[in-house]
Amino acid sequence: MQNPRINRGFFIYFEVVKRIAVFTSGGDAPGMNACIRAVVRASVHFNLEVFGIHGGYQGMIENDIHPMSASSVANIIQYGGTILKTARSKDFMSPEGRKKAYENLQSHGIEGLVCIGGNGTYTGAMKFYEEFGIPAVGCPGTIDNDLAGTDYTIGYDTAINTAMDAIDKIRDTADAHNRVFFIEVMGRHSGHIALNAGIAGGAEGIFIPEKENEFEEIMKFYEQKSRTKQFSIFVVAEGEQEGHAFDIAKKFQSKFPDCDSRVTVLGHIQRGGKPTANDRILASRLGAHAVKALTEGIKGVAVGIINNEVVFTPFQQAIYDKKDINQKLWIMNDILTR
Numbered sequence: 009m010q011n012p013r014i015n016r017g018f019f020i021y022f023e024v025v026k027r028i029a030v031f032t033s034g035g036d037a038p039g040m041n042a043c044i045r046a047v048v049r050a051s052v053h054f055n056l057e058v059f060g061i062h063g064g065y066q067g068m069i070e071n072d073i074h075p076m077s078a079s080s081v082a083n084i085i086q087y088g089g090t091i092l093k094t095a096r097s098k099d100f101m102s103p104e105g106r107k108k109a110y111e112n113l114q115s116h117g118i119e120g121l122v123c124i125g126g127n128g129t130y131t132g133a134m135k136f137y138e139e140f141g142i143p144a145v146g147c148p149g150t151i152d153n154d155l156a157g158t159d160y161t162i163g164y165d166t167a168i169n170t171a172m173d174a175i176d177k178i179r180d181t182a183d184a185h186n187r188v189f190f191i192e193v194m195g196r197h198s199g200h201i202a203l204n205a206g207i208a209g210g211a212e213g214i215f216i217p218e219k220e221n222e223f224e225e226i227m228k229f230y231e232q233k234s235r236t237k238q239f240s241i242f243v244v245a246e247g248e249q250e251g252h253a254f255d256i257a258k259k260f261q262s263k264f265p266d267c268d269s270r271v272t273v274l275g276h277i278q279r280g281g282k283p284t285a286n287d288r289i290l291a292s293r294l295g296a297h298a299v300k301a302l303t304e305g306i307k308g309v310a311v312g313i314i315n316n317e318v319v320f321t322p323f324q325q326a327i328y329d330k331k332d333i334n335q336k337l338w339i340m341n342d343i344l345t346r
């Protein structure tokens with residue numbers, strides 16, 4: 009007989025898998041713990057046995073795989089980082105490494121995976137399914153917000169709030185000294201953090217990899233403004249084509265030798281800290297729906313939320329489709345900063 013808990017509203021029970029595992033992989037992101045919690049608690053709800061793999065794909069190869077229960081995820085929702093640890097595994101890129109990982113999963117009777125991470129995480133899960141047929145559902149976890157198939161990734165909201173907070177603080181000292189600051193934020197290949205933290209922080213100019221030759225354009229307006237405004241804030245995405253914040257500051261200094269400029273690279277501070285409410289809620293929804301999908305036989309997909317609806321996107325598409333920045337925001341920001 010079916011567990012009566014299972015038939016309540018949200019969850020319909022298909023029982024395709026009985027034993028699953030969850031892991032985090034790639035760069036950590038605030039909210040990953042909330043997602044792990046949701047995966048474990050939803051598994052309990054569905055009467056599935058759930059295991060935690062420590063250290064991502066590397067942990068799978070090293071058999072660092074342990075049973076989890078509802079109580080193993082108590083009191084973690086408020087913390088950044090990931091209780092399961094994370095890694096970027098070189099060994100998993102080799103067929104031998106993946107074979108070892110498969111054998112270890114088999115030895116635990118694991119029939120499905122929930123992987124939390126970014127592009128590399130999805131690529132690993134896709135390859136693993138192709139080779140060994142282990143069904144996987146991905147939850148987008150990266151502060152960069154650069155994954156297709158979801159409006160927002162886990163950790164992004166916290167990261168932009170952290171960056172905005174830092175910009176506010178730098179603004180005080182910039183104002184006090186009449187200085188120009190170039191603040192570098194993360195975003196290896198994308199400008200989502202820079203654009204949104206820049207808007208929230210009232211930056212005079214934003215440099216992102218999705219746009220070309222911003223320097224001349226931004227400086228044209230800076231020149232006009234600097235007659236009335238003594239200090240300025242510029243936000244630079246780590247992946248900006250014209251160079252890092254130090255390169256842009258150097259270019260600026262040679263154009264305006266009388267200005268006093270400084271550079272702040274925010275770095276990994278953006279990856280840590282208490283996840284915001286938005287990230288916790290997003291992570292909880294994604295984790296719960298990833299497990300639900302596995303019980304329904306859905307696999308090879310990333311779960312996401314678009315326009316507040318849960319959607320599933322094939323790994324292939326989530327990996328290769330480019331999530332563009334919001335062009336309307338870019339144009340609006342241009343108007344607001346002039």
Ligand code: F6P
Binds near residue numbers: 150151152194196
């Ligand atoms: O992928 C997220 C990210 O935060 C990038 O923006 C950044 O380039 C990268 O991780 C740095 O990661 P790590 O220092 O862990 O290699």
